[in-house]
Amino acid sequence: MTQTQIVQCVPNISEGRRLDVVEKIVDQVRQTEGVQLLDYSSDHDHNRTVITYVGNLASVQEASFRLTQEAVRLINMEEHQGAHPRIGAVDVIPFIPIEGLTMKECVEGATALAKRINHELKVPTYLYGEAATKIVRKNLSTIRKGNYEGLKGSIQEEARHPDFGEPKMHETAGATVVGARMPLVAFNVNLGTSKKEIADIIARNVRERNGGFKNVKGMGVALEERGEVQVSMNLEDYQSTPIYRVLETIRREAARYGVPVVGTELIGLVPQQALLDVANWYLQLEGFDSNQVLENRLR
Amino acid sequence: MTQTQIVQCVPNISEGRRLDVVEKIVDQVRQTEGVQLLDYSSDHDHNRTVITYVGNLASVQEASFRLTQEAVRLINMEEHQGAHPRIGAVDVIPFIPIEGLTMKECVEGATALAKRINHELKVPTYLYGEAATKIVRKNLSTIRKGNYEGLKGSIQEEARHPDFGEPKMHETAGATVVGARMPLVAFNVNLGTSKKEIADIIARNVRERNGGFKNVKGMGVALEERGEVQVSMNLEDYQSTPIYRVLETIRREAARYGVPVVGTELIGLVPQQALLDVANWYLQLEGFDSNQVLENRLR
Incomplete structure (x- = not known):
């Protein structure tokens, strides 16, 4: 039984108002063989659309290229206004390994796509996340600093040179970031107390920023109607920092205040393996x- | 997103020695569109082959019919010898709901197949398990009592009349049992002691037969090389009697002897939902x- 290869791809494009344009761009994904469109949603204020699809590496690369080609054709960054940080018509293309391939293979696939986008569409491209060639570029915000307008003025500075292409923005499409990251798991733990400070303390104790678990972002939230509080988290690498370890740590920390875990929530999609x-x-x-899971034996 | 419908089917046929015959019968499954053959294994001593395939209800019905047709053509029960209980060329055809359909739909599908086998192949058929029309026939062993040879002599007794067809064995193919059941989960719990009597006691405490959980069969086993013992179980309905409840009960019972659970094992295939x-x-x-599992969103 050959294992299915599943890469998830979640490009963000700088168009969320002209829905006919969004449809034309999404159509490129629909028309790519071997790719399945899972979702897309446009935000008017951000003037931005997030598109989600899956397939094997080759078909996800192809869909992402075609989508970029169409977006470059239809979106003019000189006219773009929107609240969300962005540097190009296609702002960012993250590749996410779900099943049957390694992060390294995803990085190679993302890198090849960045090269192709620059080569065929003349858009300068940056690599981020696990695909980053410089440590500071692991973080998307470093690359997007100053947005389209700011990057246009500073792309000629050596520190801001693209990974592929001349240090010059595409006239209408700006620049694009391509990369690879682990899937996010949005995981919330609800605590049987109305004292928000307990959720705040525990969030600090488990998140990376304050000395907690690597790959964990978190904050305390009051659930006023329930009279409870929540530790709301993103787990950015469920393999290295698994859900159960974070939960059991929170359970122990909460017990120190005599507070029980009353429930948890998983928001949105979760990889089966997690x-x-x-x-x-x-x-x-x-x-x-995981091959013992009956469903995983099906093609 | 339409949900996939998955029925598992595990027919047992009364041929495990003439492998060319087995191949011809299994070919009927291979050639049925929409069905995926997962496994088949022949046992020489039992002179019996177990075949496993999955698909939607209609395609699994079709594959099962074609398989039966071929087995009826190629197997002569008058010449069959083997250690395992059996009453016909195709001995038993269990339908097992895995995903996207109810047990009731499985029962209806199994019943329709039993009717068709009798109608087109003139083999008397019995319904068992969840498809049984009489409580005593829920259990396969009641129907198989006396085996092919015994049933041949007693099928005319009213208690042994088939559900479909005249009370008369097919001249060469005997009779066939069709039914529906939940998937089995083979689950073993390893205990940190070498005292087998502790595994025996706990097996009795958790199994249905001695007042424990419904749908649980179990026995104590010595794992001599490891110096441990095991509660070896079949969970016959993981929805009503879930794995975690059985494990946590065993953990509690073992703690009464100061014995820890050192590990567990799942044997063979397990439905994702379990x-x-x-x-x-x-x-x-x-x-x-379960629709939040990313892989479940894929077709």
Whole structure:
């Protein structure tokens, strides 16, 4: 049984108002063989659309290229206004390994796409996340500093040179960031207390910024109607920093205040493996293989 | 997104020695559109082959019919010898709901197949498991009592009349049992002691037969090389009697002897839902839907 290869791709494009333009761009994904469009949503204020699709690496690369080609044709950054940080018609293209391939393969795929976009469409491209060639570019905000308008004025500075292409913005499409990252798991833990300060303290204790777990961002939130509080988190690498370890740490920290965990929430999509890892850990399984999941044996 | 419908089917046929015959029968499954053959294995001593395939209800019905037609053509029960209980060329055809359909729909599908096999192939058919029309026939062993040879002599007794067809065995193919059941989960819990009597006691405490959980069969086993013992179980309905409840009960029972759970094992294939239920329970999730699993959004 050959394993399915699944890459998720979530490009952000700088158009969220002219919905006919959005449709033409999304159509490029719909028309690419082997790719499945999962979702797209446009935000008027941000003037931005987030598109989600999956497929094997080659078909996701192809869909992403075609989408970029169409966006470059239809979006003029000189006329673009919107609240969200952005540097180009296609602002950022993250590749996310879901199943059947390594992060390294995703990085190679993203890098090849960045090269092709520059070569064929003359848009300067940057690499970020796991695909970054410089440590400071791991973080998207470093690359996007100053937005389209600011980058236009500073792209000739050596520190801001693109990874592919001349240090010069595309006349209408600006620049594009391509990269690879792990899937985010949005995970919230609800605590049986109305004292928000307890959620704040625990969020600080478990998040990377304050000495907690790597790959964890978190904050305290009051759930006023429920009379409870929440530690609201993004887990940015569920393999290195798994859900159960974060939950059990929060459970222990909350117990120090006599506060119980009353429930948790997973928001949006979650890779199957993140949940199989949870089952595996709590069941103390020996020698379990995700190929034992019946559904994973199906083509 | 339409949900995939997955029915698993695991027919047992009374041929495990003439492998060319087995291949011809299995070919019927291979050639049925919409069905995926997952496994088949022949046992020489039992002179029996177990075939596993999946698909939607209609395609699994069709594959099962064609398989039966070929087995009826190629297997002569008058010449069959083998250790395993059996009453016909195709001994038993269980339908197992995995995803996207109810047990009731599986029962209806199995019943329609039993009717068709009798109508077109003139083999008397019995319904068992969840499809049984009489309580005593829920259990396969009641129907198979006396095997092919015994049933041949007693099929005219009213208690042994088939559900479909005249009370008379097919001249060469005998009779066939069709039915529906939940998927089995083979789950073992390893205990940190070498005292087998502790595994025996706990197996008795958790299994249905001695007053434990419904749908649980279990026994104690010594794992001599590891110096440990095991509660070895079949969970026959993971929805009503979930893995985590059985594990946590065993953990509690073992603690009464000061014995820890050192590990567990899942043997063979497991429906994804059984493991999502585990993750859901231990994480204390609120409002989780298996459609949030990214892979489940793929066609």
